[in-house]
Every structure is written in C-alpha cells, then in structure tokens.
Amino acid sequence: xxxxxxxxxxxxxxxxxxxxxxxxxxxxxxxxxxxxxxxxxxxxxxxxxxxxxxxxxxxxxxxxxxxxxxxxxxxxxxxxxxxxxxxxxxxxxxxxxxxxxxxxxxxxxxxxxxxxxxxxxxxxxxxxxxx
Numbered sequence: 098x099x100x101x102x103x104x105x106x107x108x109x110x111x112x113x114x115x116x117x118x119x120x121x122x123x124x125x126x127x128x129x130x131x132x133x134x135x136x137x138x139x140x141x142x143x144x145x146x147x148x149x150x151x152x153x154x155x156x157x158x159x160x161x162x163x164x165x166x167x168x169x170x171x172x173x174x175x176x177x178x179x180x181x182x183x184x185x186x187x188x189x190x191x192x193x194x195x196x197x198x199x200x201x202x203x204x205x206x207x208x209x210x211x212x213x214x215x216x217x218x219x220x221x222x223x224x225x226x227x228x
Contacts, residue, residue, distance in 0.1 A: 102127050117142055117150045122173060125160055130172040182220060189216040 102123045109119035120140040125131065131139070137147035151171055154160045162169040196209035 098127050115150075117146065118154060121147065121150055121154060122159060125171060125173040128172075130163075130170045132168045132170055136171065182224070185216050185220050189213045189220070192216065 105123035105126055106119040109122055110116070114122065117140070120142070121136055124136055124139050133148050133151055134144060136151070137144045140147065142150075151160065151162070155162055155171075159173070159175055160171050161174045162171045164170075192209045192213035196206045196213065199206040199209065
C-alpha cells in the first residue's frame with residue numbers, strides 16, 4: 098500500500114497539488130475514511146495545518162467529510178481512475194490529430210501514432226484492472 102500511496106502522491110504533485118494536499122489525498126484514497134487527527138498522524142504534519150488543507154480540499158470538491166460520533170471523518174470523493182482515463186483519452190485523441198496533421202513528415206506522424214497507440218494500450222490495461 099505504501100508504494101501505491103507514493104505513486105499517487107507523485108501523480109497528484111504532477112497535476113499541481115501541493116505537498117500536503119497530495120499527502121492527504123493519497124492517504125484518503127488508500128483508506129476507508131479517517132479523522133483529521135488520524136490523517137495528521139499518518140502524514141506527519143501538524144494538526145492545524147492538516148485541518149486547513151482538509152478544508153481546502155473539501156471546498157474544491159475532492160474530499161468529503163461526514164460527522165460520525167462527534168468527529169468529522171474524511172474520505173476521497175473523486176473517482177481518480179476515471180479522471181485518469183478521461184485525461185488519457187484526450188491526450189490520445191490530440192496525438193492522433195497531430196499525427197494526421199503531419200502530412201509531409203512521415204517520421205513524425207509515425208512517432209505520434211505510436212505514442213497514441215501506447216496510450217490506448219495503457220487505457221485498456223486500466224479498464225481491465227478496474228473490471
């Protein structure tokens with residue numbers, strides 16, 4: 098689970114999440130819901146800093162919080178796999194368009210077509226894993 102969490106954090110940082118936000122979101126994606134205190138202890142940030150980031154992520158719609166026995170429990174709200182699939186489809190489509198636009202430069206067209214094909218293969222793999 099630790100490897101998965103690390104890879105998720107890298108991906109989230111790549112997409113523009115701050116360090117603490119990527120830590121929190123990756124932690125919530127690999128758990129069944131945690132309190133702010135549990136999250137703070139897990140990621141090694143101060144409780145107040147963690148709560149501020151949790152509130153920010155909740156406002157953005159990435160996480161949700163539910164009151165359970167006098168405490169808020171936080172969980173990931175977004176289906177991250179679907180987002181990745183959508184982004185990969187967009188990229189694949191753009192690469193195919195670029196490949197078609199390279200009329201005179203066959204070597205470029207082949208490179209872009211090959212890259213689009215690899216993305217399609219990755220999408221099929223993701224879909225297979227989710228099934």
